[in-house]
Amino acid sequence: MFFRSPFRARRYFRSGFRLRNNTLILLLIFFLIGLFLHYGGRTEPVVAFWNDLKSLVGLKSDRRASESANPYRAPEPKQEVEVDHTDTEASDDRSMLEKAKSNGKANRAELRVGEEKKLFDFEKLVDFTLPAFGPTDAIIRHDGYTLRYREEYEQADWVSYPLLENEILGDAERKNEQFQPDPMIETGSAISSDYSRSGYDRGHLAPAGDFKFSQQMMRQTFYMSNISPQKPEFNRGVWKSLEEQVRTWALRDKGLYVVTGPVLRPGLPTIGKKNRIAVPEYYYKVILYCNNPDIRMIAFLLKNEESTRSLKQFVVTVDEVEKRTGIDFFPKLPDQLEQQLESTRPSIMIENWFRL
DNA sequence: TTTTTTGT
Numbered sequence: 001m002f003f004r005s006p007f008r009a010r011r012y013f014r015s016g017f018r019l020r021n022n023t024l025i026l027l028l029i030f031f032l033i034g035l036f037l038h039y040g041g042r043t044e045p046v047v048a049f050w051n052d053l054k055s056l057v058g059l060k061s062d063r064r065a066s067e068s069a070n071p072y073r074a075p076e077p078k079q080e081v082e083v084d085h086t087d088t089e090a091s092d093d094r095s096m097l098e099k100a101k102s103n104g105k106a107n108r109a110e111l112r113v114g115e116e117k118k119l120f121d122f123e124k125l126v127d128f129t130l131p132a133f134g135p136t137d138a139i140i141r142h143d144g145y146t147l148r149y150r151e152e153y154e155q156a157d158w159v160s161y162p163l164l165e166n167e168i169l170g171d172a173e174r175k176n177e178q179f180q181p182d183p184m185i186e187t188g189s190a191i192s193s194d195y196s197r198s199g200y201d202r203g204h205l206a207p208a209g210d211f212k213f214s215q216q217m218m219r220q221t222f223y224m225s226n227i228s229p230q231k232p233e234f235n236r237g238v239w240k241s242l243e244e245q246v247r248t249w250a251l252r253d254k255g256l257y258v259v260t261g262p263v264l265r266p267g268l269p270t271i272g273k274k275n276r277i278a279v280p281e282y283y284y285k286v287i288l289y290c291n292n293p294d295i296r297m298i299a300f301l302l303k304n305e306e307s308t309r310s311l312k313q314f315v316v317t318v319d320e321v322e323k324r325t326g327i328d329f330f331p332k333l334p335d336q337l338e339q340q341l342e343s344t345r346p347s348i349m350i351e352n353w354f355r356l
Numbered sequence: 357t358t359t360t361t362t363g364t
Contacts, residue, residue, distance in 0.1 A: 174358080201360055209358055236359045244358075 129257045129288070131158050132328035140184045140225060144217035145206040147225060149182075150264060153278040154190040155228045158261040158327055159205040163250040170213025177208070177218060182225035189224045194272035200279065203230030205260050207243045228262045229271055229279045233306035239283065242300060242311055246287060249353065257288040263301075263324050280304055284321045286329050287353075297330075297341045298349040312350050318342035 130146055133139055138149040145161035179192040179202055195202050205226050211217040220226075230239065250256045262280030270276040285300045299318045300311070318329055319342050330338060 174360095196362085204359085207358085230359095232360070240359050 128332040129162060129259070129330070130160050131259060132331040138185065138187070140182065142184075142217075142220040142223070144211050144214070144220060145226070147205070149185050149187075149189070149225050151185075151187045153262075153264045153268070154194075154272065154275045155264075155277060156205060156225055156261055157264050157325065158259055159226060160257070160259045161206055161210070162255065163210055163246065163258050164255045165251055167211055167213045167217075168209070168247050168250060170211075172212045172215040172218040174208045174218060174222075177222045179222050179224055179227065182223035184223075185225055188275075190227065190272065190275045190277050191224060194224075194275050194277055195227075195229060198229065198271040199232075200229035200271060201232045201235040202227045203235040203239065205262075206258075209243065210247065210258075228283070229277055230283070231304050231306070234302075234304050238302060238307045238309075238311070238314075242285060242302065242314075245311055246285065249287070249289075253289050253291070255291075257290065257330075258285065259288075259329055260285045261325070261327075282324065284325065286318055286321060288330060295337070295341065296349075296352050297344065298353045312354060315346040315349050317344065317346060317349075 127146075130139075131148070133148055138151065140147050140149055140156075144167075145159055147156040147159040149155070150157045179195075181191050182189040192202065202224075204221055205228055206221050208218050208221045211221055246256065246258060261284060262278075263282040263284060264278060264280060268278040268280060270278055281304055283302050283304060287298050289296050297318055299316050299321045300314045301316045301321060301324065302314045322328060322342070329342070333341070
């Protein structure tokens, strides 16, 4: 509502109250003013309002709706396609191709691995981005990310999620969110007060800033299962820079797959009152770009301490991260391709990712 | 802009 002059506005309101004598109108006006103040400054107020409304009602549809916007992700298979990933013979891939064709969506790609051509369609596999895990592992699936919780360290050792362009560009805010225990951890996750006055930050593994398009998904990054004790100088310094670099790449490349976590091992120092939380010495990130037929990886290994060194100096092979953590990343890739990508020299990774 | 700290 806009008035050309305060006088007209006053006349309008006065006549309104006299005629109806109704406090409901007054309440409505305050409500609208409140809405305007709350959303007026946002870049897309209507979208922000709608997202909040949906998260209030508890609808979980936002992620699924957005998936159609992924420029390269294969559609979910009608039936689950279970493929033994130790077998990478072309026949396997061919049967997947036929299934895709029968769905009318033959969007597979040909990949060159060395001299050979391979049919390559692993995105159709359920959980293709997750690191390898066993039947007794605590795999926790939230809307935006999946993690493996390690009770003995009271934190996750990997967190895996696709990072799409539209997820970074939303309007969700972190200012009203609070750290909460993760209700899905049966053994009980760490709690926020375990970190209080410890001298360590509650560092996000899946960053809140990677889920700006949905308030509900951002809220879920505040579960304590997604949190790890990081030195403030580290969390707010190099680690933050790395997270920003990954978002920049995700925008440039229209989507990436991210796996991140601490390097956990016995004998680490601990913090906490109710729980004993290991304080990791190192953190890693493994990034996969996969827009058939282009595919590349990069890995980072950073010490939990302040640093002013350039990010390039933390690039390592994925093999190196696997050796340190014992985690097998992207096990659903055809073995030969996986082996080739994960052993790529840091200098080549830097060349592939930091140019442009 | 995003990463957090403190209290009841």
